[in-house]
Each structure stands twice: as structure tokens, then as C-alpha cells.
Amino acid sequence: MTHDELKGLVPVFALDALTPADEEELVAHLKVCRECSRLLDDHRETAGMLGFAASSQRAPADLRDRIMSQASRTAQMRATSAPVQQQRSSPPPWRWHWAGLAAACILALVAGGLAFLRIDSQTEPLTQQQIVIARQREVLDLISSPDSIMLSMVPTPASRGAEGKAFISDTEGSAAVVVSGLDPPGDDVYTLWLIAEYDPKPVTDFVPEDGLALLPVEAPVRPDMTLAVTREPDPGRSSPAGPVIMSAYRPEDLA
Amino acid sequence: MRSRTGKPSKVDEQFDEAELVGGLAAGDERCLAALYDRYGSAALGLAFKICGNRTIAEDIVQEAFLALWQRPDRFDAKRGSAGAFLMGIVHHKAVDAVRREESVHRREDNFAGGAPEFSEDEVVDAAWISMRRQKVLAALRQLSDVQREALELAYLQGLTYSDVAARLNIPLGTAKTRMRDGMIRMRALLSQSEGTGSYDS
């Protein structure tokens, strides 16, 4: 979809009236587009106001009681916290599956000499590539560390079956993204973005090897930030233009 | 945004809307109760209108208030009013319920005769809620018939734009355009009447 088409969906989205496929595509776009996000705020306000046009129904006292008693229970849960967060962290087998994929990336890099960071390596000397390998070994440690937080990258329809995980280490102040099943980008490149407050910053451009890529993020990924992979017509862009392939939002309460 | 009517309700006299939401974030249950007293009837009205079932509508309202209670940080006063935010949650949950539950009773005769579906009150509300309603109804009356029809089908029946297109036997693009233009017009009309006292046409 073009940007104008996506923007045109914003008021329809505010009415909760998009088809699931359109909604998925727009939601991915909203994570990287401040203009559309602001537009959505306005239209949500309007849609919310529409709700007042429906006739009221007397709000019963027992409903109020139910809400209040459940709220006091919920408040206590929130105060003692923890179990909610526990559910979100992933079982170890998954982590090892992705660590295995990451290891495969590194092997490919070592064996093939030239690998997924092809864009960098074309212009950079071999020693740079060795640095890349060393960096990615550190990433492997990060992935296998039980202290790191693992987030699933949520695919859009444009992902065509690709999957990804983000691993975030607060102690190291860094992260890594492992992606598998990506189509060859042809004349395009893939770009990984780190997004805070609708302000996407490019992390790296990359071309996957056999669909795989291991991408170090040498910056802290804090709560309320998003990691996103897009497909771009050219490398070195300072803001995304292409479709979002997958993204992971780090929720605020996943500290 | 704040209450702007000449005759505030009892709740209005006690709490400013921003204070209420601030109180929620601080875990003050009285603020949740005050929000229920203020918006409960409108929220229940909207949920009932969409799903046509009183029990389900009450569940939706309960979920919506609890969602706001659990994550008050999702609401940002800089981006809109708490009332519209809450109605947005109610709408989303009600539409979800309708799409999930085929068995939910839905009134198919809602749109017969082209009468406006967004309709006048049966219940006496706080003056400022009914004023807000009058303002929205007045704006709706200024839409073209096809725009209003598209908004009503989508918003109150929980139809997607492709359902709307099928129902009205119009192309997908036309359905999207009517909804988008209707929303843009509503947004302009509502922000225009912001702060003014009376706008009956």
C-alpha cells in the first residue's frame, strides 16, 4: 500500500472497521509513522465522541459494585506484581532454537567469508568483517543468556512467512535480532530500525543469507521502544519508506 | 479537554477530568467510581446499541473500566478526552464481541427507512452528557446521507468497510471514502463547536 492509501485507512481504523489484513498492515505502519499516529489520535477522539450519540442505558449499581470489587482485587495484584511478567518470558527451548539459528548465521559468515552484512563488507576491509564476527559471537552469548528478555517479532502480511526474535539485555545495554525465512530482497535491502516515540533510527541495513540474519543492536532497547524490520528500496535511509516486515514492541511493564 | 457546560453534574463539581485520570494512575478507587458515575450510562448505552444484549453489554462495560483501571497510562490527556477514550475501549470490545459471537442478537431492522440510527435519549443523563450527545447528533445531521449511513453501519453494527460495501452494494473504495470523508467532516464539526454553548441547527 502507498502512504496515501495507508493514511486513508486511519479514520476507518478509528471506527474499528478495517478488515484484519488491512488492520495488520496499518498497525505496523503506525509504529513507524508519527504523522499517521497523530492523525489516529484525532480520529479516535472523534470516533469516541460518536459513542455518545447512542442512547444511554441506566448504569446499574450492581455493575458499579462488580467493577469496584474487581478493581480492588486487580489493584492488589498490581501492587504485588510479578506473575504477569513471568508469563511473558519464554520457555528455554525456544531460546535455544533461536540461538541455534544465530549460530548458523555465524558459521555461514565464517565459512562463506562474505555474509549477510554484505552491504558493509563490500566497502570494508576484511578486518572489519572479523570484527563483525567477533561482535556476533557476543550476540550469541546475549541470546543464550537467561537474563536477556526475548520478544517475538510480530510479522505483517509482507513478511511472507518470515519470523524473528529480539533479545534484549538491560545489563549489557544492547540487543540482538535474529530473523529467519526472509525472502531475498532483490534490488531492495532490509533495514532494522529502533523506534522511540515514533522516531525511527536505522540500526543496520542487511541482506539475509539463506533467509537468515543476525543483527546486533549496540544500543539499549528500553521499555516503550519498538524494533522493526522494513524492506527499503535503497540502503542508508534515515527514515523508513518501505513496508514493515515485522516488529517487536517492548511493553512498559516488561522491566 | 474539560467539561464545558453551564450546569455541571455533581461529579463535575468535585473532580476535573484530568484529576480523575491522575487519581486512577495513583490507584485511587474513588476516581474509578467517579468515572463510572460519569460515563457508565453512556458506555452501557453504546455497548448495548452495538451488541443488542444487556448481559454482554454489562460485561463489556466492566472490562472497559477495568482496562482503564489497570493501564491508566494508556490514556494521554494531551491526545484526547477521557470520555472519548473510554468510549473507544467500549466500542472496540463491543465490536469484538459482535464479530466473535454469531449468536448475539443483532437488530437487522435498525436501518430501515433511512431514519438516523444515532437517536435521542430515553434516559435522563447528567446535563453535560446530554449536551455532548446533542452536539454529536447535530454534527451527524450535517453529514450527507450516505456518509452518515456508512458511519452508522460501521460504528453501530460493527461492520468492516468491506461488510459495509457488501451491505450497500457499493465498491470497496466507495465505502472507505464515505467513512473517511464522514469522519473528517465530523472531526471538523466537533472541533468547531468546541467550547460553544449552543449549536442546535
Ligand SMILES: [Zn+2]
Ligand atoms: Zn503514515
